[in-house]
Every structure is written in C-alpha cells, then in structure tokens.
Amino acid sequence: MSDERERDTRSGAARLRGVLARTTRIARWEVFRSTGTVDRKTALVLVGLLLTVGIVGISVADEGLGLEDELYVMAVDEDSQYHDVAVESDSFRVIGLEDLEITDDGEDANADVVVTQRGQIGHVGPNGAVAYDAFRDAVKEYNERRLSQEANQTAAYPVLVDLEYRDRDLGGATADGSGTDTDESETGDDSTTDGNGGSETTDGTGDDSGTGTEDSSDDDGGTTDGTSGTGDGSLQVPDVGSGAVEDASGTPGSISPPFPFQSLLLAFLFVVPMNFVIQAYGSTIMDERIKRRGELLLVSPASSREIVAGKTLPYLAALVAIAVAITVAVGGGPLSVAAAIPIALLFLAATFVGAMLARSYKELTFVTVTISVFLTTYTFIPAVFTDVTPIALISPLTLIVMDLQGETVRLGEYLFSTGPFLASAGICFLLGLGVYREEDMFAQKAIPVKVIDALASRLHGYRSVPILSMLFIPFVFTAQLLAVALLFAVPETFALPMIFVLAAAIEEFAKSIHVYAGFARSKFESSLRIAVLLGVLSGVGFFVGEKLTHVAQFVGLPELTVGVAAFGPALSSDPLLLLALFFAPLVLHVVTAVISALGASRGQNAYAVAFVIATLVHAAYNLGVIALVA
Amino acid sequence: MAILEVDDLRKEYGGFTAVDGSSFAIERGEVFGVVGPNGAGKTTTLKMLAGLIEPTAGTAVVAGHTPGDPEMARRLGFLPEESPLYEEMTATDYLEFFADLYDVPRTVARDRIDRTLERLDLEHRDRRLGNMSKGMKRKVAIARALVNDPDVLIFDEPASGLDPLTTNYIIEFTQELSDEGKTIVFSAHNLFHVESVCDRIIIMNDGRIVARGTIDAIRKAHGGTEYHVYATVDAGNGAPIDDEFRHVVADMAGVESVRETVERDGGRITDIQTETPTLEDIFLEVASESRENSESRKNNEGRNGAERDGRDGDESGRSDSDEDTAEART
Numbered sequence: 001m002s003d004e005r006e007r008d009t010r011s012g013a014a015r016l017r018g019v020l021a022r023t024t025r026i027a028r029w030e031v032f033r034s035t036g037t038v039d040r041k042t043a044l045v046l047v048g049l050l051l052t053v054g055i056v057g058i059s060v061a062d063e064g065l066g067l068e069d070e071l072y073v074m075a076v077d078e079d080s081q082y083h084d085v086a087v088e089s090d091s092f093r094v095i096g097l098e099d100l101e102i103t104d105d106g107e108d109a110n111a112d113v114v115v116t117q118r119g120q121i122g123h124v125g126p127n128g129a130v131a132y133d134a135f136r137d138a139v140k141e142y143n144e145r146r147l148s149q150e151a152n153q154t155a156a157y158p159v160l161v162d163l164e165y166r167d168r169d170l171g172g173a174t175a176d177g178s179g180t181d182t183d184e185s186e187t188g189d190d191s192t193t194d195g196n197g198g199s200e201t202t203d204g205t206g207d208d209s210g211t212g213t214e215d216s217s218d219d220d221g222g223t224t225d226g227t228s229g230t231g232d233g234s235l236q237v238p239d240v241g242s243g244a245v246e247d248a249s250g251t252p253g254s255i256s257p258p259f260p261f262q263s264l265l266l267a268f269l270f271v272v273p274m275n276f277v278i279q280a281y282g283s284t285i286m287d288e289r290i291k292r293r294g295e296l297l298l299v300s301p302a303s304s305r306e307i308v309a310g311k312t313l314p315y316l317a318a319l320v321a322i323a324v325a326i327t328v329a330v331g332g333g334p335l336s337v338a339a340a341i342p343i344a345l346l347f348l349a350a351t352f353v354g355a356m357l358a359r360s361y362k363e364l365t366f367v368t369v370t371i372s373v374f375l376t377t378y379t380f381i382p383a384v385f386t387d388v389t390p391i392a393l394i395s396p397l398t399l400i401v402m403d404l405q406g407e408t409v410r411l412g413e414y415l416f417s418t419g420p421f422l423a424s425a426g427i428c429f430l431l432g433l434g435v436y437r438e439e440d441m442f443a444q445k446a447i448p449v450k451v452i453d454a455l456a457s458r459l460h461g462y463r464s465v466p467i468l469s470m471l472f473i474p475f476v477f478t479a480q481l482l483a484v485a486l487l488f489a490v491p492e493t494f495a496l497p498m499i500f501v502l503a504a505a506i507e508e509f510a511k512s513i514h515v516y517a518g519f520a521r522s523k524f525e526s527s528l529r530i531a532v533l534l535g536v537l538s539g540v541g542f543f544v545g546e547k548l549t550h551v552a553q554f555v556g557l558p559e560l561t562v563g564v565a566a567f568g569p570a571l572s573s574d575p576l577l578l579l580a581l582f583f584a585p586l587v588l589h590v591v592t593a594v595i596s597a598l599g600a601s602r603g604q605n606a607y608a609v610a611f612v613i614a615t616l617v618h619a620a621y622n623l624g625v626i627a628l629v630a
Numbered sequence: 631m632a633i634l635e636v637d638d639l640r641k642e643y644g645g646f647t648a649v650d651g652s653s654f655a656i657e658r659g660e661v662f663g664v665v666g667p668n669g670a671g672k673t674t675t676l677k678m679l680a681g682l683i684e685p686t687a688g689t690a691v692v693a694g695h696t697p698g699d700p701e702m703a704r705r706l707g708f709l710p711e712e713s714p715l716y717e718e719m720t721a722t723d724y725l726e727f728f729a730d731l732y733d734v735p736r737t738v739a740r741d742r743i744d745r746t747l748e749r750l751d752l753e754h755r756d757r758r759l760g761n762m763s764k765g766m767k768r769k770v771a772i773a774r775a776l777v778n779d780p781d782v783l784i785f786d787e788p789a790s791g792l793d794p795l796t797t798n799y800i801i802e803f804t805q806e807l808s809d810e811g812k813t814i815v816f817s818a819h820n821l822f823h824v825e826s827v828c829d830r831i832i833i834m835n836d837g838r839i840v841a842r843g844t845i846d847a848i849r850k851a852h853g854g855t856e857y858h859v860y861a862t863v864d865a866g867n868g869a870p871i872d873d874e875f876r877h878v879v880a881d882m883a884g885v886e887s888v889r890e891t892v893e894r895d896g897g898r899i900t901d902i903q904t905e906t907p908t909l910e911d912i913f914l915e916v917a918s919e920s921r922e923n924s925e926s927r928k929n930n931e932g933r934n935g936a937e938r939d940g941r942d943g944d945e946s947g948r949s950d951s952d953e954d955t956a957e958a959r960t
Contacts, residue, residue, distance in 0.1 A: 018700075022731065025727075025730050025731055026731070029727050029730075032719075032723070032727075033716055033718060033719060291714045292710075292712055292714045293714050293715070293716060295682065295710055295714075296708075296710070296713070296728070296774065297731075298681075298682055299680050299681060299682055299703060299706070299708045300703055300728065300731045300732060301700035301701075301703040301704055301731065301732060301733070302700075302731055303700075437682075437683075437684070438677060438682040438683050439643075439683060439684075
C-alpha cells in the first residue's frame, strides 16, 4: 500500500516536473520568439525611449513639469526688497535695471515687470499684465515661506485653524449619540497672543474664526463633541485613510480637501505600463489563432494549460519587474508590488479571454482598448476617494495610494481589495482556456457563441453546475461593486431602484448562463426534470459562494445605503429572523435558478423571458427583505 | 497488429455531422490513404487522430494511447494542410524548439534536424522562415513533423500548392519514410499521388466512409477492368462490311461469348482493348452514388420524420445506411 502511495507520489512529482519543464520551455521560447519580431535598431530605440520616459517621468514626479520656468523677465535692482522674490521664483529671470531697454514709445521692453529704484512696480509689453499677476503670486508665496520660517509662529500666524475630517452621515441613519455634526466641521482654536506667543486662551467664542463649530479640543482637557470617526454601532463609514491628511493644521490659505494627488499620480504610474504590455500579449495570443500557428503547439505533448501559462509568464514577469522598478522609483513598499500584481493579472487575463474571443486584429484592438479603459477607470476612479470612503478599496490601486502615504493596510482590506481581482483573473483564464482548442481558436464564430462554448467546455457532468455558480461569485461581486461605485453619487431616488434590479440581474445571470450553455451545447438533456435539477444545483452552489461576499462586512461597505441595496442588510439580532434570513436566500436562489433553467432548456428566447422573470422575483425579494428588516 | 485503431468515430458541430461513425485500423508500416471531396470529413478525421479535435463519440487509439495523452503526442507526427510557421525564427531555432517540447535530448535533436534537413535538401537553414519560399517552408514543416521520430505520421495534403518539382520530391520522401517502416496516414486531393504511395485507402463522402480497401480491391468493386470488344458483322445483303460494334464486358468469359456470337453471325473481332478505371474515375463514381444515396436518405427521413422521434430516428437511419454501404463496398 505504502509502495503504491510512494509510486503515486513519484509519478505525481514527475508529472509536475514535466508540466513545469514544458511551461518554462514555452515561456523561454515566447521571450526568444517575440524578441525576434523586433530588430536590434528598433529595440535600441525602444529602450532609449523607455529610459527617457522613465527619467522624465520620475523627474516630473519629483520636481513638477516646470512649464513656467523663467517665463517672464523682471528688471530689478539687487538692493530692492523684491529682488529676492524674483530670484526665488521659478517663473522669473532677473536682469538689473541698468540692463533694461525700453522702446521710445514705452510700449515694449526687454523685461515684463520693472521695479524702479523707488520701489514702484510696473509692467511693460504684451506679457506685462500676466507677468505682473504672476509676480503678485510670487510675492505671496515668498511671504508665506518667510512667515513659516519665523521663529515666533504665534506672531507669524495670529489665527490658526485645525482641520479634522469627519465621516459623512450617509442616508440619514441615526447614530446613537454620536455624529451630530453632519458636515465637515472645522474646530477652531481662536488664540490670542500675548506677544510671546507662548500661551493660548481658549474661549470657544472666537468670532474671528468665521466658520465651523468652535470647540475646545486643545490640550486643556476639552472634550470632543462626538467628532470621533468611530461611532459606536452607527452607520458611519469607518475611517479609511484619514491619516493621510498630512497637514491637519495650517494657514487658512492652505486648507484643501483630502485629495491624495501626488500619491494618486504616482500610483497611476503602475497602471500605465499594463496598458502597453497587454497590447503585445493580446497580439501574441491572436497570432496563434489568426495565423493558425497554435495548431502545432496543440498537437505537441504540452497541454493547452501549459501553453497558455508559458505564453503568459513572460508578460506577467515583465509587469512584475516594472511594478518593482516603479515602487523603488516612487518610494513605495512591498505592499505596492503586492497590490499591483492582481491588477496586472486581471489585465492579462481579460486580454487573454478577449484575444480568444476576437475574430480579427480589428476586434482585438477594440477589445484591448475596452479592457484598458475599463480596468484603468475601475482601478483609478475609486482610488481618488482613498481618504473619503471605503468604496475606494474596491480598487487595489487604493492600497498603493495608501502605501505611498505611509498608511498601514489591514489583511482584511488587502484581501477585500485584491481578492475579486485575483478570482476574476482566474475565471478569465479558465474561460479562455475553455476555448483554447482547435474548434474555437481557428473558427470565425461570433463572440457570444464562443462564450457559450467556453462555458460549455467547463461543464463535466451535473457537479460542474454548482461549482461554476460558486466560481462566478467574484464576477458578481466585482460587477455589484462597480454598480455601487457608479451609483454612489447618483441621488438615492434613482440609485436604489436601479441597484435593486441590477444586483438581481447580475446574480441571476451568473446562476443561469452556464446552465443555458449546457443545454445549448447538448451537454444536458432538455427535459423538465433535468432543468429543475440543474436549477437547484446552481441555486445551492450560488448560495454557498455568496456567503463569501460577506467579506464586504470587513470593510463596512454594507453600511452605505447603496451597499445595503447591493449586498443585503445587516442581519437582525432576533435568532428566528436570523435563521430565516440566513436560509431565505437559499430558497430564493433555488427558485430563481430553476425558473431560468426551465427557460434555458427551451432555447434562447425562452431563456431570455425566464431570466427577466427570475430577475424581477429576485429584486422583489431584496426589496421585501430590506423592508422587513427595516 | 494495428498501430492505429479507429472505432465509430463521430464529430458533430451543432446540428451538422462532420464525421459519421468512421471505423478503420491501420497496420504498422502501412501507408493509408484518406480521400474524398471537400467537406467529406477527411481533415476532421485526421485532426481527431492527432488529438486536435475531441470526438463527439467513438475512440481513436494510436500506438496504444488515446488522443490527449502526452505519450501519444510523442509517438505522432502531424503535418496539417496549412503549416504556418513562426516566421521570425530560423529553421534551426524553430525545429530545436519543437524538439525540446517533445523532450528530445538536445544532441539527438541537432543530429536529427541536420539529417532531416539534408535529406529534404533544405539549404539556408539559418535564414528566417519568413524569408523562405513556400516549398522550403513546407520542407521545414515536414522536418518538424519528424523531429520526434514518430511511429505514426499524419500528412494532410503534404504537397498542396507546391510546384511539380517540390511535389515530386515530397512524394518520393513520403515513399522513403514508408520504406523505413513509418506508418503514414496520407490525405491528398491529387489521387495520382494517393495511388502511387498508398497501400490501402478509404473514400469519404458526407462524413461517412463510402469505400475502403486496397486500390485494386476498390477498383474491382467498382467494375474493375473492362474489356472493350470491337467487331464487324456481315449484314448478309452484299453490303460492304464497314459497321463496327463495340461490346463492353467485364471479363474474358464475356469476351469469348461476344466472339462466339460475332463469328456465328459471320462477323469478326477487329480489336479488344482493356480499360482500367483510375482512382479518380472510381472516386467520382462513388461520390456521385453517395450523393444520390444521401439525398434519397434525406427525403426518406423527411417523410418519416413526423412519425418518429427526430433524434433516435436520425441515428438509427444513419446506422443502417452505413452498414449497407460498408457491405456493398468492402
């Protein structure tokens, strides 16, 4: 018995070695082959171009674009108090008054702004007025700098405003005892100086603050008025990235919303190369198909999985290397790389499945552009709200922004953010592999037909149905997250009905499309009994998988009103209601999946009708449960 | 013992049946021809043998292995009708990559590649494939099919679209491979090539095998050699004997019978010619008969369709018809 086991282990290990060896060979060959498509001169030009872009990019990230450097000329004496202002400003080039040349009519000169020896400032020529405005700004900045360097800060800044960003109370839910301030409040400390700037008197009345709720929140033990971001059991959104507001205090002029512009810009650098790499990757997959080159690989001992893995690895490795290089350049940590890899994988996976479905290079271009736009938007837009709302965490780019801001990321947040990307990438590769075969690769089939083929290829008996329903959960989750993100800013009157129907439709689609594929490709007998059986299996599988979406609880997403509409309400504390609410979705999923399966067994049109009915039943259920819980 | 066995192989695409229950066996060292008109199911059959297409039903066993088994892939060399190459690679790099993929040790692979390219008279092996002529590319494709020293070779239209010189070269090379003991499944539209290299053939039409056996046996089954007996007969009225009649008979007994009749009537035999149908003649005849049978069957099915369950009836109808065809032709 043990000999047998040992033999099995050995043969298993040998098989694994074989798989790895073949995959590596194909990967090496892919690198070798694709480098052969570019001649040396072009390669050198490309490398030079990349280096230039990299250096310029880093320099721009570090120092800005510098478009206005020495844009204007200023004539001023070295003795003038404005001389230093002009010298320190990047926008001005300074010349001495003795070098000033003005035309006789006084209309033009070799300087835009002139400071006379008596201290009068004037402007000359067509750019004069604009230069004068720029100089005024430069004076302001100069003064700000000087004031900030002042030893006596109280003297420099007689009025200080402390900013504390508060969580928004969305949807009007009550917070028990906390969060009475629903707007962004500024807690002002009106300080009067005693000339030394040493002591502060807190009076809480400071009428010169002008705005905000005044509050004694300074070091004299003043109490807060419930402005803490962690409301006890309220529907307040937990604090995400609030620590990112680096300067919570400053001059009134420096007050700005918590927009992590620089980190966001740097994080975006991670996504840019992905858009280029997928073009090359999509082409290599397409070449295998359109030029029928892949046929000979398919008859080799390498399996389609090994071929795809081998062809994908070099591109993934390139993206990881680029992510590491960018991380080093922008000062990120390992988290940035760990967050970039799932994005890269999804870019590649979506491109792979797109290249497997496209019928021509023209279609491939459309597919890759769609993927670029969609995934870039999906990753970038939520990251804009890194410091505002937990919705931002639907994008792993948010993790990069947080990493660049020096914030810590919890494991739950990392999994929440990257899990759907990784799972979606896995499903995309799985579906693409389903059509990585002669019959689909080289045939000019319509995209929906290939999608059905891909799904049908994954059906091996009845047990595949619940498994596929479970595997589709990441897509469902991602699609629902996207719907929430898109409808986040829409007035609730419109957003809620839409999200009810959308969320239901997404789930019903995921529960039924593979069942339809099975019937359409004669994998299952088209009988009433089989349709009911498949519906039950799909419903149960989906129910089990759906429980995984409870990861959304970790980051407090369901506490948003639109989140509740998409993911369901928080469960009641009543045990009976709890039990009913736990099993009610099972009944729902089974019933609606059976409806769709019955339609699917009768053909395309019947499936469409059944799908609509199932969606409406599902949406009505969601509405009912929320009404019940409320 | 058969090195390749096919049993009731079937391939359906939606409602279309591309291959309908093919069964045959190929002995080791045999050159086996697969012929038929376009759309007959030849290429689909070959691709199922190569493991490229998954059969809807039936089995194919090559050297004891089934398609999808990596070991079967190692024992098989496949030359598809079109063999697009990685044009950015040189012939040597291309062949070495495939040798590597088939687990051929590097030194063995290099030696084998050198010898094969030499036999194929392929020069400029370090030239990029994209810069090679069509004939040279085809030779590289053949070399690739041989890089793993397979037991069974599947050649689908090996000389398609090539000039006569290269075509002859490839046909001769195929014969050489056969002499070396390779088992070859050979498909071509040029029936002269099939006739010159194949030991046995199957003729396919509409996804079915409509004839099988050695070329001589098939020829015999389809009329075989014909005897054309030319005779003149005295009309008996003093008219000049200038009318010539032709009698077509199947064998020498028929010839004797004609001779007796002619001589009894006072005539004489002027000439006897033998006419042997070419494979092309047989092919055209078989294809035409098959088409008529197919249309007749479809009409019958249409008439009977309302009376029986569509799917079951369809299958049983095909099965019966297939048996009839096999009996009549084999």
